[in-house]
Amino acid sequence: MGxxxxxxxxxxxxxxxxxxxxxxxGPQVKEGPVGPGTALQQALGEEGEVVATVICGDNYVAxxxxxxxxxxxxxxxxxxxxxxxxxxxxxxxxxGTACGAIGQAVAEELGIPVVSxxxxxxxxxxxxxxxxxxxxxxxxxxxxxxAIPAMAALVLKLARGEEIGSPAAEGxxxxxxxxxxxxxxxxxxxxxxxxVAKLKGESFTTELPMPDFDRVLPNPPVADLRKATIALVTSxxxxxxxxxxxxxxxxxxxxxxxxxxxxTDLTPETHQTAHGGYDPVYANQDPxxxxxxxxxxxxxxxxxxxxxxxxxYATVGNGTSVANAASFGAAIAADLKEAGVTAVILTST
Amino acid sequence: xxxxxxxxxxxxxxxxxxxxxxxxxxxxxELPPAEEKALRRRLVEKALKAxxxxxxxxxxxxx
Numbered sequence: 001m002g003x004x005x006x007x008x009x010x011x012x013x014x015x016x017x018x019x020x021x022x023x024x025x026g027p028q029v030k031e032g033p034v035g036p037g038t039a040l041q042q043a044l045g046e047e048g049e050v051v052a053t054v055i056c057g058d059n060y061v062a063x064x065x066x067x068x069x070x071x072x073x074x075x076x077x078x079x080x081x082x083x084x085x086x087x088x089x090x091x092x093x094x095x096g097t098a099c100g101a102i103g104q105a106v107a108e109e110l111g112i113p114v115v116s117x118x119x120x121x122x123x124x125x126x127x128x129x130x131x132x133x134x135x136x137x138x139x140x141x142x143x144x145x146x147a148i149p150a151m152a153a154l155v156l157k158l159a160r161g162e163e164i165g166s167p168a169a170e171g172x173x174x175x176x177x178x179x180x181x182x183x184x185x186x187x188x189x190x191x192x193x194x195x196v197a198k199l200k201g202e203s204f205t206t207e208l209p210m211p212d213f214d215r216v217l218p219n220p221p222v223a224d225l226r227k228a229t230i231a232l233v234t235s236x237x238x239x240x241x242x243x244x245x246x247x248x249x250x251x252x253x254x255x256x257x258x259x260x261x262x263x264t265d266l267t268p269e270t271h272q273t274a275h276g277g278y279d280p281v282y283a284n285q286d287p288x289x290x291x292x293x294x295x296x297x298x299x300x301x302x303x304x305x306x307x308x309x310x311x312x313y314a315t316v317g318n319g320t321s322v323a324n325a326a327s328f329g330a331a332i333a334a335d336l337k338e339a340g341v342t343a344v345i346l347t348s349t
Numbered sequence: 350x351x352x353x354x355x356x357x358x359x360x361x362x363x364x365x366x367x368x369x370x371x372x373x374x375x376x377x378x379e380l381p382p383a384e385e386k387a388l389r390r391r392l393v394e395k396a397l398k399a400x401x402x403x404x405x406x407x408x409x410x411x412x
Contacts, residue, residue: 218363218404225397236374282373289376294386295393305397343400345393348351349371
Protein backbone atom coordinates (compact mmCIF):
# COMPACT_ATOMS: atom_id res chain seq x y z
CA MET A 1 0.00 0.00 0.00
CA GLY A 2 1.05 3.61 -0.55
CA UNK A 3 1.79 6.16 2.10
CA UNK A 4 -0.81 6.48 4.80
CA UNK A 5 -2.59 9.81 4.41
CA UNK A 6 -2.76 11.52 7.78
CA UNK A 7 -4.68 14.71 8.58
CA UNK A 8 -3.50 16.59 11.65
CA UNK A 9 -5.90 18.65 13.78
CA UNK A 10 -4.49 21.56 15.81
CA UNK A 11 -5.90 24.51 17.74
CA UNK A 12 -5.11 28.14 16.92
CA UNK A 13 -2.07 28.19 19.20
CA UNK A 14 -0.26 25.09 17.94
CA UNK A 15 -1.53 25.90 14.44
CA UNK A 16 0.51 29.12 14.65
CA UNK A 17 -2.42 31.49 14.16
CA UNK A 18 -2.25 33.12 17.57
CA UNK A 19 -2.93 32.92 21.28
CA UNK A 20 -6.07 33.39 23.35
CA UNK A 21 -7.05 36.45 21.29
CA UNK A 22 -7.40 34.19 18.25
CA UNK A 23 -9.32 31.42 20.03
CA UNK A 24 -12.48 32.42 18.18
CA UNK A 25 -11.19 31.76 14.65
CA GLY A 26 -13.13 29.31 12.51
CA PRO A 27 -11.77 26.19 10.85
CA GLN A 28 -9.18 26.40 8.08
CA VAL A 29 -6.93 24.02 6.19
CA LYS A 30 -3.23 24.30 5.50
CA GLU A 31 -1.43 21.95 3.18
CA GLY A 32 1.15 19.69 4.79
CA PRO A 33 2.37 19.80 8.38
CA VAL A 34 2.26 22.86 10.66
CA GLY A 35 3.99 23.36 14.04
CA PRO A 36 4.12 20.00 15.87
CA GLY A 37 3.11 18.44 12.55
CA THR A 38 6.73 18.68 11.45
CA ALA A 39 7.79 16.34 14.24
CA LEU A 40 4.79 14.15 13.46
CA GLN A 41 5.90 13.88 9.84
CA GLN A 42 9.38 12.90 10.98
CA ALA A 43 8.00 10.25 13.28
CA LEU A 44 5.76 8.82 10.54
CA GLY A 45 8.82 8.55 8.32
CA GLU A 46 8.33 6.93 4.94
CA GLU A 47 5.16 5.18 5.94
CA GLY A 48 2.85 8.11 6.37
CA GLU A 49 2.35 11.63 5.13
CA VAL A 50 0.76 14.58 6.88
CA VAL A 51 -1.23 15.70 3.86
CA ALA A 52 -3.02 18.57 5.55
CA THR A 53 -3.45 20.37 8.84
CA VAL A 54 -6.91 21.48 9.96
CA ILE A 55 -6.78 24.32 12.46
CA CYS A 56 -9.59 25.81 14.52
CA GLY A 57 -9.84 28.14 17.50
CA ASP A 58 -10.67 26.45 20.81
CA ASN A 59 -13.49 28.87 21.61
CA TYR A 60 -15.00 28.48 18.15
CA VAL A 61 -15.35 24.73 18.77
CA ALA A 62 -16.49 25.12 22.38
CA UNK A 63 -19.12 27.76 21.54
CA UNK A 64 -20.58 26.10 18.42
CA UNK A 65 -19.80 22.45 18.99
CA UNK A 66 -22.27 20.92 16.53
CA UNK A 67 -21.60 23.41 13.77
CA UNK A 68 -17.83 23.30 14.27
CA UNK A 69 -17.85 19.50 14.22
CA UNK A 70 -19.77 19.50 10.93
CA UNK A 71 -17.50 22.07 9.29
CA UNK A 72 -14.27 20.47 10.46
CA UNK A 73 -15.48 16.99 9.52
CA UNK A 74 -16.16 18.24 5.99
CA UNK A 75 -12.68 19.79 5.69
CA UNK A 76 -11.11 16.54 6.88
CA UNK A 77 -13.27 14.41 4.58
CA UNK A 78 -12.10 16.32 1.50
CA UNK A 79 -8.50 15.25 2.22
CA UNK A 80 -9.51 11.58 1.82
CA UNK A 81 -7.44 10.65 4.87
CA UNK A 82 -6.57 7.19 6.12
CA UNK A 83 -6.17 8.44 9.69
CA UNK A 84 -6.55 11.52 11.90
CA UNK A 85 -4.10 12.71 14.52
CA UNK A 86 -5.52 15.36 16.89
CA UNK A 87 -3.28 17.36 19.21
CA UNK A 88 -1.59 16.50 21.54
CA UNK A 89 -3.63 18.73 23.84
CA UNK A 90 -1.73 17.99 27.09
CA UNK A 91 -3.82 19.45 29.94
CA UNK A 92 -5.63 22.12 27.88
CA UNK A 93 -9.30 21.41 28.60
CA UNK A 94 -10.98 23.14 25.65
CA UNK A 95 -8.36 21.83 23.22
CA GLY A 96 -8.63 18.29 24.58
CA THR A 97 -12.40 18.36 24.40
CA ALA A 98 -12.21 19.68 20.82
CA CYS A 99 -9.74 16.93 19.82
CA GLY A 100 -12.05 14.34 21.37
CA ALA A 101 -15.26 15.66 19.84
CA ILE A 102 -13.77 15.97 16.36
CA GLY A 103 -12.02 12.63 16.72
CA GLN A 104 -15.27 10.96 17.72
CA ALA A 105 -17.09 12.48 14.71
CA VAL A 106 -14.33 11.42 12.33
CA ALA A 107 -14.17 7.89 13.72
CA GLU A 108 -17.92 7.55 13.46
CA GLU A 109 -18.53 9.25 10.10
CA LEU A 110 -15.38 8.38 8.17
CA GLY A 111 -14.57 5.10 9.92
CA ILE A 112 -10.83 5.80 10.04
CA PRO A 113 -8.44 5.46 13.02
CA VAL A 114 -8.08 8.49 15.28
CA VAL A 115 -5.28 9.12 17.75
CA SER A 116 -5.05 12.04 20.13
CA UNK A 117 -2.74 12.79 23.04
CA UNK A 118 -3.73 14.22 26.42
CA UNK A 119 -2.74 14.44 30.04
CA UNK A 120 -4.77 11.91 32.03
CA UNK A 121 -6.72 14.62 33.86
CA UNK A 122 -7.73 16.51 30.74
CA UNK A 123 -11.57 16.57 30.76
CA UNK A 124 -11.46 15.37 27.14
CA UNK A 125 -10.13 12.01 28.37
CA UNK A 126 -13.20 10.89 30.30
CA UNK A 127 -15.51 12.24 27.61
CA UNK A 128 -13.90 10.52 24.62
CA UNK A 129 -11.58 7.72 25.79
CA UNK A 130 -14.12 5.15 24.64
CA UNK A 131 -14.36 6.62 21.13
CA UNK A 132 -10.74 7.25 20.17
CA UNK A 133 -7.22 6.29 21.23
CA UNK A 134 -5.72 8.92 23.54
CA UNK A 135 -2.00 8.64 24.14
CA UNK A 136 -0.98 9.53 27.69
CA UNK A 137 1.11 12.72 27.73
CA UNK A 138 2.62 15.10 30.26
CA UNK A 139 0.50 18.06 31.36
CA UNK A 140 2.24 20.66 29.17
CA UNK A 141 3.99 21.10 25.84
CA UNK A 142 7.29 20.06 27.39
CA UNK A 143 5.91 16.55 26.84
CA UNK A 144 5.77 17.07 23.06
CA UNK A 145 8.95 15.14 22.38
CA UNK A 146 7.61 11.96 24.00
CA ALA A 147 4.02 12.39 22.82
CA ILE A 148 4.53 12.75 19.07
CA PRO A 149 6.50 9.50 18.44
CA ALA A 150 4.04 7.52 20.58
CA MET A 151 1.06 8.97 18.70
CA ALA A 152 2.73 8.35 15.33
CA ALA A 153 3.57 4.74 16.20
CA LEU A 154 0.01 4.05 17.34
CA VAL A 155 -1.65 5.67 14.33
CA LEU A 156 0.58 3.71 11.92
CA LYS A 157 -0.29 0.47 13.68
CA LEU A 158 -3.98 1.27 13.52
CA ALA A 159 -3.84 2.32 9.87
CA ARG A 160 -2.03 -0.91 8.98
CA GLY A 161 -4.74 -2.83 10.76
CA GLU A 162 -2.33 -4.37 13.23
CA GLU A 163 -3.49 -5.69 16.57
CA ILE A 164 -3.27 -3.09 19.33
CA GLY A 165 -1.80 -4.21 22.64
CA SER A 166 -2.76 -3.19 26.15
CA PRO A 167 -2.84 0.48 27.19
CA ALA A 168 0.37 0.00 29.18
CA ALA A 169 2.18 -1.62 26.24
CA GLU A 170 1.08 0.95 23.66
CA GLY A 171 1.05 4.05 25.84
CA UNK A 172 -2.60 5.05 25.47
CA UNK A 173 -5.08 5.75 28.24
CA UNK A 174 -7.32 2.79 29.13
CA UNK A 175 -10.55 2.75 27.10
CA UNK A 176 -12.55 0.53 29.42
CA UNK A 177 -12.34 -2.44 27.06
CA UNK A 178 -11.84 -5.92 28.46
CA UNK A 179 -10.44 -8.64 26.29
CA UNK A 180 -10.14 -12.35 26.98
CA UNK A 181 -6.69 -13.84 26.96
CA UNK A 182 -5.06 -17.09 27.94
CA UNK A 183 -2.88 -16.98 31.03
CA UNK A 184 -0.25 -19.52 32.04
CA UNK A 185 -1.28 -19.41 35.68
CA UNK A 186 -4.77 -19.61 37.12
CA UNK A 187 -6.27 -16.56 38.83
CA UNK A 188 -5.61 -17.87 42.34
CA UNK A 189 -1.91 -18.23 41.65
CA UNK A 190 -1.69 -14.78 40.11
CA UNK A 191 -3.59 -13.25 43.02
CA UNK A 192 -1.39 -14.91 45.64
CA UNK A 193 1.74 -13.74 43.80
CA UNK A 194 0.39 -10.19 43.84
CA UNK A 195 -0.38 -10.45 47.55
CA VAL A 196 3.10 -11.76 48.31
CA ALA A 197 4.65 -8.93 46.28
CA LYS A 198 2.47 -6.42 48.13
CA LEU A 199 3.49 -7.84 51.52
CA LYS A 200 7.15 -7.62 50.52
CA GLY A 201 6.63 -4.03 49.45
CA GLU A 202 7.42 -4.92 45.84
CA SER A 203 5.61 -3.51 42.85
CA PHE A 204 2.83 -5.44 41.12
CA THR A 205 0.23 -4.70 38.49
CA THR A 206 -3.41 -5.21 39.32
CA GLU A 207 -5.57 -6.91 36.70
CA LEU A 208 -8.65 -4.99 37.82
CA PRO A 209 -8.01 -1.38 38.81
CA MET A 210 -10.61 -0.05 41.22
CA PRO A 211 -12.49 3.11 40.26
CA ASP A 212 -11.56 6.24 42.17
CA PHE A 213 -14.15 7.00 44.82
CA ASP A 214 -14.35 10.52 46.09
CA ARG A 215 -14.59 11.48 49.73
CA VAL A 216 -16.94 14.04 51.22
CA LEU A 217 -16.76 15.77 54.58
CA PRO A 218 -19.42 14.50 56.97
CA ASN A 219 -22.39 16.80 57.35
CA PRO A 220 -23.11 18.22 60.79
CA PRO A 221 -25.51 16.14 62.86
CA VAL A 222 -29.27 16.68 62.89
CA ALA A 223 -29.93 19.12 65.73
CA ASP A 224 -33.55 18.34 66.50
CA LEU A 225 -35.05 15.13 65.18
CA ARG A 226 -38.55 16.22 66.19
CA LYS A 227 -38.37 19.02 63.63
CA ALA A 228 -36.53 17.01 60.98
CA THR A 229 -37.92 15.68 57.73
CA ILE A 230 -36.27 12.37 56.87
CA ALA A 231 -36.23 10.81 53.43
CA LEU A 232 -35.76 7.18 52.45
CA VAL A 233 -33.43 6.28 49.57
CA THR A 234 -32.41 2.76 48.61
CA SER A 235 -30.11 0.94 46.23
CA UNK A 236 -31.97 -2.26 47.12
CA UNK A 237 -34.35 -2.01 44.17
CA UNK A 238 -37.69 -1.55 45.99
CA UNK A 239 -40.15 -0.32 43.35
CA UNK A 240 -43.94 -0.14 43.01
CA UNK A 241 -45.35 -3.49 41.92
CA UNK A 242 -44.68 -4.07 38.23
CA UNK A 243 -41.55 -1.88 38.18
CA UNK A 244 -43.21 0.96 36.21
CA UNK A 245 -39.92 2.64 35.21
CA UNK A 246 -38.37 -0.68 34.25
CA UNK A 247 -35.28 -0.10 36.36
CA UNK A 248 -32.76 -2.68 35.20
CA UNK A 249 -32.05 -5.65 37.49
CA UNK A 250 -28.34 -4.98 37.01
CA UNK A 251 -26.21 -2.14 35.64
CA UNK A 252 -29.04 0.30 36.33
CA UNK A 253 -29.20 3.32 34.04
CA UNK A 254 -31.83 5.16 36.10
CA UNK A 255 -33.48 5.64 39.45
CA UNK A 256 -37.15 6.10 40.37
CA UNK A 257 -38.93 8.65 42.54
CA UNK A 258 -42.08 7.18 44.06
CA UNK A 259 -44.85 8.60 46.21
CA UNK A 260 -45.38 7.16 49.66
CA UNK A 261 -48.72 8.87 50.08
CA UNK A 262 -51.39 6.51 51.36
CA UNK A 263 -48.89 3.79 52.29
CA THR A 264 -48.17 2.91 55.91
CA ASP A 265 -46.64 -0.47 55.21
CA LEU A 266 -45.12 -2.02 52.10
CA THR A 267 -46.71 -5.29 51.01
CA PRO A 268 -46.29 -7.84 48.21
CA GLU A 269 -49.47 -6.40 46.67
CA THR A 270 -48.03 -2.88 46.35
CA HIS A 271 -44.26 -3.20 46.08
CA GLN A 272 -41.46 -5.55 45.01
CA THR A 273 -37.74 -5.54 44.38
CA ALA A 274 -36.26 -5.05 40.92
CA HIS A 275 -32.78 -6.04 42.13
CA GLY A 276 -31.19 -8.96 40.30
CA GLY A 277 -28.19 -9.37 42.57
CA TYR A 278 -29.71 -11.05 45.63
CA ASP A 279 -32.41 -13.61 46.36
CA PRO A 280 -35.59 -11.51 46.02
CA VAL A 281 -37.86 -13.82 48.06
CA TYR A 282 -37.58 -11.99 51.40
CA ALA A 283 -37.79 -8.47 49.94
CA ASN A 284 -40.82 -9.45 47.87
CA GLN A 285 -42.55 -11.02 50.91
CA ASP A 286 -42.11 -7.81 52.90
CA PRO A 287 -40.43 -4.85 51.14
CA UNK A 288 -40.11 -3.10 54.55
CA UNK A 289 -37.15 -5.44 55.04
CA UNK A 290 -35.28 -3.20 52.59
CA UNK A 291 -37.20 0.10 52.82
CA UNK A 292 -38.40 0.48 56.44
CA UNK A 293 -41.59 2.43 55.80
CA UNK A 294 -43.67 0.78 58.55
CA UNK A 295 -41.20 1.80 61.26
CA UNK A 296 -40.79 5.31 59.86
CA UNK A 297 -44.56 5.86 59.94
CA UNK A 298 -44.63 4.75 63.60
CA UNK A 299 -41.77 7.10 64.48
CA UNK A 300 -43.55 10.04 62.83
CA UNK A 301 -46.84 9.16 64.58
CA UNK A 302 -45.04 9.04 67.93
CA UNK A 303 -43.41 12.42 67.28
CA UNK A 304 -39.87 10.99 67.39
CA UNK A 305 -39.18 12.49 63.98
CA UNK A 306 -40.85 15.56 62.49
CA UNK A 307 -41.90 14.04 59.20
CA UNK A 308 -41.21 11.59 56.43
CA UNK A 309 -40.51 12.98 52.96
CA UNK A 310 -43.55 12.03 50.83
CA UNK A 311 -41.39 10.38 48.15
CA UNK A 312 -38.74 7.71 48.25
CA TYR A 313 -35.99 7.15 45.70
CA ALA A 314 -34.81 3.78 44.48
CA THR A 315 -32.31 2.26 42.13
CA VAL A 316 -30.62 -1.10 41.76
CA GLY A 317 -27.08 -1.24 43.10
CA ASN A 318 -25.92 -4.28 41.16
CA GLY A 319 -22.98 -3.83 38.82
CA THR A 320 -24.12 -0.22 38.46
CA SER A 321 -21.26 1.97 37.25
CA VAL A 322 -19.78 4.46 39.67
CA ALA A 323 -20.42 7.21 37.13
CA ASN A 324 -24.14 6.35 36.93
CA ALA A 325 -24.45 5.98 40.69
CA ALA A 326 -22.74 9.32 41.28
CA SER A 327 -25.05 11.08 38.84
CA PHE A 328 -28.15 9.48 40.45
CA GLY A 329 -26.87 10.60 43.84
CA ALA A 330 -26.32 14.17 42.70
CA ALA A 331 -29.78 14.41 41.12
CA ILE A 332 -31.52 12.86 44.14
CA ALA A 333 -29.62 15.10 46.55
CA ALA A 334 -30.58 18.22 44.56
CA ASP A 335 -34.23 17.17 44.63
CA LEU A 336 -34.15 16.45 48.38
CA LYS A 337 -32.48 19.76 49.13
CA GLU A 338 -35.08 21.64 47.15
CA ALA A 339 -37.82 19.85 49.09
CA GLY A 340 -36.24 20.92 52.37
CA VAL A 341 -35.38 17.41 53.58
CA THR A 342 -33.15 17.44 56.69
CA ALA A 343 -31.52 14.03 56.47
CA VAL A 344 -31.64 10.75 54.59
CA ILE A 345 -31.60 7.11 55.57
CA LEU A 346 -30.04 5.20 52.71
CA THR A 347 -30.52 1.46 52.77
CA SER A 348 -28.47 -0.93 50.69
CA THR A 349 -28.53 -4.69 50.41
CA UNK B 350 -27.63 1.18 56.53
CA UNK B 351 -25.91 -1.73 54.84
CA UNK B 352 -24.93 -5.33 55.22
CA UNK B 353 -21.52 -5.23 53.55
CA UNK B 354 -19.78 -2.57 55.62
CA UNK B 355 -16.49 -2.70 53.64
CA UNK B 356 -18.40 -1.61 50.50
CA UNK B 357 -19.89 1.38 52.32
CA UNK B 358 -16.41 2.26 53.57
CA UNK B 359 -14.96 1.93 50.06
CA UNK B 360 -17.56 4.16 48.43
CA UNK B 361 -17.13 6.81 51.11
CA UNK B 362 -20.24 6.76 53.33
CA UNK B 363 -19.65 8.75 56.51
CA UNK B 364 -22.27 7.35 58.89
CA UNK B 365 -22.62 3.58 58.53
CA UNK B 366 -25.01 1.31 60.44
CA UNK B 367 -24.45 -2.43 59.88
CA UNK B 368 -27.59 -4.31 58.85
CA UNK B 369 -28.80 -7.92 59.09
CA UNK B 370 -28.22 -9.72 55.79
CA UNK B 371 -27.98 -8.94 52.09
CA UNK B 372 -31.48 -10.15 51.04
CA UNK B 373 -33.13 -8.64 54.16
CA UNK B 374 -30.98 -5.85 55.59
CA UNK B 375 -33.75 -4.54 57.85
CA UNK B 376 -35.54 -7.74 58.77
CA UNK B 377 -35.15 -11.37 59.68
CA UNK B 378 -37.71 -13.73 58.14
CA GLU B 379 -37.02 -16.32 60.84
CA LEU B 380 -38.52 -14.11 63.53
CA PRO B 381 -42.25 -13.79 64.26
CA PRO B 382 -43.62 -10.61 62.59
CA ALA B 383 -43.81 -8.52 65.78
CA GLU B 384 -40.24 -9.38 66.78
CA GLU B 385 -39.02 -8.74 63.26
CA LYS B 386 -40.59 -5.28 63.28
CA ALA B 387 -39.02 -4.57 66.68
CA LEU B 388 -35.64 -5.54 65.22
CA ARG B 389 -36.22 -3.18 62.29
CA ARG B 390 -37.19 -0.41 64.69
CA ARG B 391 -33.98 -0.86 66.71
CA LEU B 392 -31.91 -0.62 63.52
CA VAL B 393 -33.72 2.51 62.29
CA GLU B 394 -33.34 4.09 65.75
CA LYS B 395 -29.64 3.37 65.52
CA ALA B 396 -29.53 5.13 62.15
CA LEU B 397 -31.36 8.11 63.64
CA LYS B 398 -28.86 8.19 66.49
CA ALA B 399 -26.04 8.15 63.92
CA UNK B 400 -27.64 11.11 62.14
CA UNK B 401 -27.60 13.03 65.44
CA UNK B 402 -23.95 12.21 66.17
CA UNK B 403 -21.08 14.49 65.25
CA UNK B 404 -18.48 12.54 63.26
CA UNK B 405 -15.01 13.53 62.10
CA UNK B 406 -14.73 11.00 59.29
CA UNK B 407 -16.14 7.65 58.26
CA UNK B 408 -17.76 6.06 61.29
CA UNK B 409 -19.30 2.62 61.70
CA UNK B 410 -21.99 2.61 64.38
CA UNK B 411 -21.62 -0.78 66.02
CA UNK B 412 -23.75 -1.47 69.13
